[in-house]
Amino acid sequence: MAVTLPQPPSWPRRLPPLGHYLFAIAVVAVTVAIAFLLPWLFPHASRALLFLIGVLVVSAKASLGPSLLASFLSFLAFNFFFTEPVHTLKVTDDGDVTTLIFFLLVSAISGNLASRMRQEMAERQASLERISRLYAFSRRLTSAVGTTEVLDALIDQLALLAGTRIPAIRIFLAEGGQDQRPGPLPREARRHGDDRPLTPAELDAAWAGRSPEPFIRGDWLFLPLTTDRGTFGLVALAAARDPTAVESARNLCDQAAVALDRTRLAADLEQAKLVSETEQLRSALLSSVSHDLRTPLASIIGSATSLLEYGEAFSAADRRDLLATVAAEAKHLDRHIQNLLDMTRLGQGKLQLKRDWVDVHDVIAGALARLAEVLTGLEVRVWIEPEVPLLWVQGTLIEQALVNLLDNAAKFSPAGGRIDIRAERVGGEVCIDLSDQGPGIPPEERERIFDLFYSVSRGDRDHRTGSGLGLAICRGMVAAHGGQVRALPGEGGHGTRMRLSLPLVNPEFMPLPEDRP
Amino acid sequence: MSSPSGETLLIVEDEAQIRKFVRISLEAQGYQVREARLGEEGLASCVASPPQLVVLDLGLPDLDGLDFIRRLRAWSTLPILVLSVRASETEKIQALDAGANDYVTKPFGIGELMARVRVLLRKEERRDAPSARFAFPGLRVDLARREVEVDGLPVSLSRKEFALLSLLVSSQGQVLTHDQILREVWGPSHQEDTHYLRVLVGNLRQKLGDDPMRPRFILTVQGVGYRLAV
Numbered sequence: 065m066a067v068t069l070p071q072p073p074s075w076p077r078r079l080p081p082l083g084h085y086l087f088a089i090a091v092v093a094v095t096v097a098i099a100f101l102l103p104w105l106f107p108h109a110s111r112a113l114l115f116l117i118g119v120l121v122v123s124a125k126a127s128l129g130p131s132l133l134a135s136f137l138s139f140l141a142f143n144f145f146f147t148e149p150v151h152t153l154k155v156t157d158d159g160d161v162t163t164l165i166f167f168l169l170v171s172a173i174s175g176n177l178a179s180r181m182r183q184e185m186a187e188r189q190a191s192l193e194r195i196s197r198l199y200a201f202s203r204r205l206t207s208a209v210g211t212t213e214v215l216d217a218l219i220d221q222l223a224l225l226a227g228t229r230i231p232a233i234r235i236f237l238a239e240g241g242q243d244q245r246p247g248p249l250p251r252e253a254r255r256h257g258d259d260r261p262l263t264p265a266e267l268d269a270a271w272a273g274r275s276p277e278p279f280i281r282g283d284w285l286f287l288p289l290t291t292d293r294g295t296f297g298l299v300a301l302a303a304a305r306d307p308t309a310v311e312s313a314r315n316l317c318d319q320a321a322v323a324l325d326r327t328r329l330a331a332d333l334e335q336a337k338l339v340s341e342t343e344q345l346r347s348a349l350l351s352s353v354s355h356d357l358r359t360p361l362a363s364i365i366g367s368a369t370s371l372l373e374y375g376e377a378f379s380a381a382d383r384r385d386l387l388a389t390v391a392a393e394a395k396h397l398d399r400h401i402q403n404l405l406d407m408t409r410l411g412q413g414k415l416q417l418k419r420d421w422v423d424v425h426d427v428i429a430g431a432l433a434r435l436a437e438v439l440t441g442l443e444v445r446v447w448i449e450p451e452v453p454l455l456w457v458q459g460t461l462i463e464q465a466l467v468n469l470l471d472n473a474a475k476f477s478p479a480g481g482r483i484d485i486r487a488e489r490v491g492g493e494v495c496i497d498l499s500d501q502g503p504g505i506p507p508e509e510r511e512r513i514f515d516l517f518y519s520v521s522r523g524d525r526d527h528r529t530g531s532g533l534g535l536a537i538c539r540g541m542v543a544a545h546g547g548q549v550r551a552l553p554g555e556g557g558h559g560t561r562m563r564l565s566l567p568l569v570n571p572e573f574m575p576l577p578e579d580r581p
Numbered sequence: 582m583s584s585p586s587g588e589t590l591l592i593v594e595d596e597a598q599i600r601k602f603v604r605i606s607l608e609a610q611g612y613q614v615r616e617a618r619l620g621e622e623g624l625a626s627c628v629a630s631p632p633q634l635v636v637l638d639l640g641l642p643d644l645d646g647l648d649f650i651r652r653l654r655a656w657s658t659l660p661i662l663v664l665s666v667r668a669s670e671t672e673k674i675q676a677l678d679a680g681a682n683d684y685v686t687k688p689f690g691i692g693e694l695m696a697r698v699r700v701l702l703r704k705e706e707r708r709d710a711p712s713a714r715f716a717f718p719g720l721r722v723d724l725a726r727r728e729v730e731v732d733g734l735p736v737s738l739s740r741k742e743f744a745l746l747s748l749l750v751s752s753q754g755q756v757l758t759h760d761q762i763l764r765e766v767w768g769p770s771h772q773e774d775t776h777y778l779r780v781l782v783g784n785l786r787q788k789l790g791d792d793p794m795r796p797r798f799i800l801t802v803q804g805v806g807y808r809l810a811v
Contacts, residue, residue: 391690398688418671418804420759421776423783425793426801432794446794454779460670460804 084126088134091118096141111146112163115139119167123175127182131175135167194312197224201316205323211237214327218320219254222299225312232257232302236267238295250297260302270298278314287314289321296324356400360393367393392437399471403533406464407516410540417544419569422459424452424487424494430459431466438474442481449488456569457545465541465549468534469498469562476502476560492568493547499554499561510551514539542566588633588702589613593623593649594664595642599687603636606691607698620644624652631659634701636694638664639676647679654680660701664689670804674758677805683755700754700811707753715750717811720789720798722750731789741766742785749799754811756802782807 095118099111115138123131142163143153204217215235222233236250250271262284270286273279274295278287285304289296299317304310367386375383428446432439455462473483481501488495505513516536539549547566554561590612594600597618604614615632617623620641627635635653639646650661663676663684673684683697713725721730724747729736738746744766748757762778763771771777782799785791791798800810 394688420804421779422803423779423793423801425783426803429794429796430801430803454776458804463803 084130085133087126088122088130089137091122092134092137092141094118095138096145099146112142112166115142116167116170119171120174123171124178126175127179128172128175131171131178132168135171139164139167197221198315202319205319208323208327210327210331211324214320214323215254217323218299218316219256221316222301222313223256225309225316226257226301229306229309230257230301230304232260232300234262234300235289235297236271236300237289237297238271253297257302262300267298267300270300274298278310285310287317289317289324291321291325293325296321296328353404357397360397360400363393364390364397395437402464403468403537406537406541407533410537410544417458417461419456419458421454422457422462424448424455424496427455427459427463427466428485428487428496430463431470434463434467435470435474438471439483441479442474442477442483444483444485446485447487449486452487452489452494453568455494455566457566461541461544462566465538465564466496466498468538469549469564472534473498473500473502473560473562476500478502489568490565493565494568496564496566497561498564499559501554501559504554504558505551505560507553513551514549538564587611587613589615589630590634590636590698591615591617591623591626591632592636593617593620593641594636594638595619595640596638599638599664602691603694606695610695612698620646620649624649627653627657627659631657633659633705634698635659635661636664636698637661637681639672640666647675650676650679650681660705662694662697662701673805674760677756677758678760696754704753704755715753717750717798717809720750722746724751729789736788738785738788741781742788745781745785746789749807749809752809754809756806756808758806760806762806 092115095115099114119131119135119138122134140153144151201217201221205214208214208217215237219233219235222230226233233254233256234252235254237253238250250267260283266282266284270279270281270284273281274286274288276288276290278285280286283302285301287299287301287310289299299313301310301313304313367389371378371383371386378386425448428448432444432446470483477483477500483501484497484499486497486499488497514535516533535549542549542564545566546569547564550563550565552561552563590607592600592603592607592614594603594616595618600616600618604616607614615626617626620643623635623637626632637646637649641649646663646665650663653659653661661681663673663681664687665673665676665684666687673686676684682701685694685697713723715722715724719732722728727743729738729743729746745762748762748765759775759778760772763774766781767774767777782801783793786793786796786799789798793801796810798810800808802808
C-alpha cells in the first residue's frame with residue numbers, strides 16, 4: 065500500500081513513511097511462512113528465489129530504504145531458517161554468501177528503479193493537475209469582465225497553490241492605473257491566510273523599489289503584477305521559501321497582470337464611449353434648446369416690431385391679435401424655461417422632496433388651470449373615484465408632471481378631441497390615467513418616449529410642446545416619489561393612455577374624517 | 582375700474598423694464614405710483630411718506646427681501662405685495678410668514694397683479710370699518726350671526742368649517758398659508774397637520790357646492806395655501 069499521492073507537487077518526500085518499512089517486514093514474514101508451509105514446492109535453491117520475489121515486491125511498492133531492509137531481513141531469515149546449520153546465523157556454504165550479495169544487489173537496483181518510476185509518475189500526475197488548474201485559471205481570466213473578477217481568480221489560485229506552505233497572501237493594486245510613482249501607496253485589494261503585519265513603510269519601500277523580478281523584503285516575497293504597460297500592483301507572499309512554488313506563483317501573477325491590463329483597457333474604452341455619448345446628448349440638447357427658445361422669440365420680436373413700426377396703420381383687431389401672439393409666445397417660452405430648470409434639478413439629483421398631504425382634486429385642477437389656453441378647443445373630462453385618498457407628495461411636482469402629460473396629450477389631440485382624466489385607487493397605488501384621442505404610440509416606442517436622449521435626438525421639435533423634455537421630466541418627478549409613468553394603448557385601441565401611478569405612502573395612516581379635533 | 586381715491590403705491594424693484602410696465606398700467610388705473618430701485622431707498626420712501634401699498638421684488642441687489650419686510654413690519658402694517666420668481670414655494674411662504682400680505686409670481690400678467698392690488702387695497706379700506714357681513718357673488722356670510730348662504734340658500738356648517746370660511750372671507754382674497762390657517766383654526770400645536778386641513782377644505786367645498794375642478798369660492802394655491810376667489 066504505497067501511498068505516493070496526493071502530495072503537493074514539487075515537494076519531495078524526505079523519508080518513506082513508516083508504513084513502508086512495516087510493509088517490508090510483513091512481506092519477509094509472509095515469504096518465510098510460505099517457504100515453511102509449502103516445503104515440498106521449494107527445494108533449497110528455489111527458496112532463495114522465493115525470498116528474491118519478496119524483495120522485488122517490496123522494491124516495486126516502496127522506496128530504496130524499505131527494499132534494502134527487506135533484502136537484509138530476507139537474508140537473515142533465509143540464513144536462520146533454511147541454511148545449514150539451521151537456526152543459527154552461521155554461514156557455512158559460500159553459495160549463501162552469494163545469495164546475500166544477490167539479495168542486496170537486486171533490491172538496490174530494483175528499489176531504485178521502482179522509486180524513480182513512481183516519482184516520475186507522481187510528477188507527471190502533478191504536472192497534469194497543475195496544467196489543468198492553470199488552464200481553468202486562464203479560462204477564468206479570459207472571461208473576467210472587470211478587475212474584481214481577475215483579483216478573485218488570482219487570490220483563489222494563489223491560495224490553492226499555497227496550501228499550508230505560504231501562511232499569508234496579499235494583493236495590492238496601484239490606485240488609478242499603472243506605475244503611480246511616487247504616488248500613493250497601492251491599496252490592499254485581496255488577502256488570504258493569517259493577519260501577520262505588513263506595515264505601510266514596508267509596503268512603501270517595496271512599491272518604491274519594485275522590479276520586474278520577484279524580490280524579498282523582510283518576511284515577505286513580492287511579485288510584481290507587470291505588463292509592458294507598467295506595474296499594476298504587487299502580490300506579497302509571506303515566508304515563501306520554496307522556489308517551485310514561487311515560480312508557479314509568478315506565472316499566475318504574469319497571467320493576472322495581462323488580464324488586469326485588458327480589463328482596464330476595456331474600462332477606459334467604456335468611459336470614452338460614455339463621454340462621447342454625453343457629448344452627443346449635450347449637443348443635441350443644445351441645438352434643440354436654442355431652437356425652442358428662438359422660435360417663440362421670433363414670434364415675439366416680429367409681432368412687437370410690427371406693432372412699433374406700423375401699429376397706427378393696423379386695425380384694432382390686428383393690433384390685438386399681434387399682442388395676443390406676443391403674450392402667448394412669451395408664456396410658452398416661460399414654460400419651456402421651466403422645463404429646462406426642472407431638467408437641471410432632476411439631472412443634478414438635488415431634488416429634495418417637500419412632501420405634504422395633497423388632494424388629488426387640487427393637483428388636477430391646478431394642472432388644468434395652468435394649461436387653460438393650451439386646452440382651449442378640447443373637451444376635458446375628469447373623473448375622480450371617491451375612495452382616492454390624500455397623497456403624501458410634493459404637490460407642485462406632481463402638478464408639473466400632470467401639466468407635462470396634459471401638454472403632450474393636447475399636442476397629439478385632433479381639433480375638438482377629448483381628453484379623459486381618471487383617478488382611482490388600485491391596490492396600494494393611486495393611478496391617474498390620461499387618455500387622448502391622438503394617433504397613439506407604436507408598442508416599441510411606448511417606453512422610449514420617456515427617454516431623454518431618444519426624444520431629443522429624434523428631433524421632435526414641434527414648438528408647441530418644447531424640446532421633448534416634458535415626458536422625461538414627468539417621469540423623473542414621479543420617480544422621485546417612488547411612482548411610475550407608463551404609456552399604454554388607449555381604450556378601444558385608439559389614442560394613448562398615460563398612466564401615472566404613485567404608491568400610497570403610509571396607507572394605514574389616513575386622515576380622520578370630519579373636522580377633528 | 583379706476584380708483585377715484587388716487588391711492589399711492591410704491592414699487593421697489595431693480596429691473597427698470599418691470600417698474601416701467603407696472604407703473605404705466607397702475608397709473609392707467611388711476612393710482613399714484615412712486616418708484617424705488619433699491620431696498621434702502623424704498624424703506625426711506627415709506628418712512629418719508631407712507632404709501633397705501635408696497636409692491637416689493639424679493640430679489641433686490643442691496644437688501645434681502647425678507648429683511649425689507651421685517652424692517653417695514655417693525656413699525657408699519659401697510660400692505661405688502663411681493664414679486665417672487667417661480668423657483669421656490671419656500672421663498673413665498675417665508676415672505677408671507679414674515680408679514681407680506683400676498684404675492685405674484687414672475688413672470689406675471691398685469692391682470693393678475695391688478696387683481697392682487699385691488700384685493701389688498703379694498704381690505705385696507707375696510708380695516709377702518711371692520712364688517713361682520715360679507716357678500717360675494719353667490720356667497721353671503723354673516724360672521725356675527727354665524728349665517729352662510731350659497732345662491733340664496735342657507736348652508737349649515739360645523740364649527741371648524743365655519744371658522745375656516747370666516748378666515749377666508751375676512752381675508753377677502755388674500756392668500757392664507759397652511760400654517761396661518763392651521764394656527765387660527767386648530768391652534769398653534771397643529772402646525773404639521775395639513776391632512777386635517779385638506780379634509781376640512783374638502784368638506785367645506787362639498788357643503789358650499791363648490792366643484793374642486795372649477796372652484797367658485799375656495800382656490801387652492803398649490804404648495805402654499807388657500808385663498809377666497811373674488
